[in-house]
Amino acid sequence: MQILEFSGEELEDAAGAFSIPVIARTAPGFRGRAASQELGETLTLTRTHWGQMSSVRTDRMAARTSADDLMLFCIYVAGRGCVRQHDRCAELAAGAGVLTEARNRYERISPTETWRTSMRFSRELLPLRTAELTEGCARSMDPSAPAMRMLSAYLDRLFEVADELTTPQRLDAGRAAIEMLAMALRGVTPSVPGGDGPEGLLLEMMRTHVREHLTDPHLRVEELARRHHVSVSHAYTLFERIGTTPGAYLREERLLAAQAMLSGREHDRRTISAISAAAGFLDLRTFERAFRRRFGTTPSSWRSEHLHAGPAPRR
Numbered sequence: 001m002q003i004l005e006f007s008g009e010e011l012e013d014a015a016g017a018f019s020i021p022v023i024a025r026t027a028p029g030f031r032g033r034a035a036s037q038e039l040g041e042t043l044t045l046t047r048t049h050w051g052q053m054s055s056v057r058t059d060r061m062a063a064r065t066s067a068d069d070l071m072l073f074c075i076y077v078a079g080r081g082c083v084r085q086h087d088r089c090a091e092l093a094a095g096a097g098v099l100t101e102a103r104n105r106y107e108r109i110s111p112t113e114t115w116r117t118s119m120r121f122s123r124e125l126l127p128l129r130t131a132e133l134t135e136g137c138a139r140s141m142d143p144s145a146p147a148m149r150m151l152s153a154y155l156d157r158l159f160e161v162a163d164e165l166t167t168p169q170r171l172d173a174g175r176a177a178i179e180m181l182a183m184a185l186r187g188v189t190p191s192v193p194g195g196d197g198p199e200g201l202l203l204e205m206m207r208t209h210v211r212e213h214l215t216d217p218h219l220r221v222e223e224l225a226r227r228h229h230v231s232v233s234h235a236y237t238l239f240e241r242i243g244t245t246p247g248a249y250l251r252e253e254r255l256l257a258a259q260a261m262l263s264g265r266e267h268d269r270r271t272i273s274a275i276s277a278a279a280g281f282l283d284l285r286t287f288e289r290a291f292r293r294r295f296g297t298t299p300s301s302w303r304s305e306h307l308h309a310g311p312a313p314r315r
């Protein structure tokens with residue numbers, strides 16, 4: 001493990017060791033710390049903590065991109081940030097992830113202290129087409145998405161045990177992380193012509209159908225597959241693209257819908273049972289158990305704590 005501590009004046013030089021070269025501006029008294037694990041020749045896992053700052057990778061810097069053509073994936077463990085690239089702006093809070101590429105200009109603003117876990121790697125390691133990679137940049141990746149939760153936990157554990165791994169094991173573990181990232185990206189990247197083809201389109205149709213028919217208590221995995229003229233096993237194969245299962249996706253969307261209703265004043269006269277039914281749950285106890293597992297509290301307690309704060313944000 002390599003550990004660096006640096007001031008604002010030293011940030012640009014330090015960033016070259018664990019990130020992508022940028023021009024940075026920092027607040028007075030800025031201090032930063034980075035601990036890095038080398039997983040391969042072009043694959044580095046880093047934990048960083050630093051104060052308020054802004055940085056830009058200029059067009060000229062992007063034009064000098066090395067043969068390794070680096071990419072940077074960051075998870076904001078704590079703090080807030082904003083990343084701009086390809087005319088998109090990703091607003092980031094704790095738990096969210098974002099991908100950027102060195103071959104194009106980008107800006108990063110951190111108005112607070114931030115703690116991040118970052119993975120820097122060669123573009124060729126990510127098994128996606130060029131258009132898909134570009135479309136995946138500067139898009140906030142939802143920390144509650146199953147694939148994102150799995151990736152975040154994996155990177156956390158990998159950083160802790162990397163010192164105990166052999167060189168081949170580090171490389172294998174790093175490549176596994178890249179595969180997980182590819183899976184997580186498929187959940188946020190819009191369809192690219194010629195990319196996913198009819199299978200990708202079918203998956204999007206099924207996801208849309210779920211969101212539009214949550215109140216249908218008869219909508220289950222078998223029914224979802226039947227309505228789209230595919231087998232249940234094929235439905236599972238399609239949802240593997242976004243790191244989940246049809247049943248888990250349906251349950252998650254129903255729980256998020258119920259959460260939003262419990263937070264909205266327009267539903268404050270509805271009983272918990274009515275909201276459960278409106279979200280497509282046939283049994284109130286099943287709903288209450290699922291809600292508590294997902295959000296760590298009961299539906300009634302959630303309503304009491306959040307009703308006047310407005311609807312909970314949806315994915």
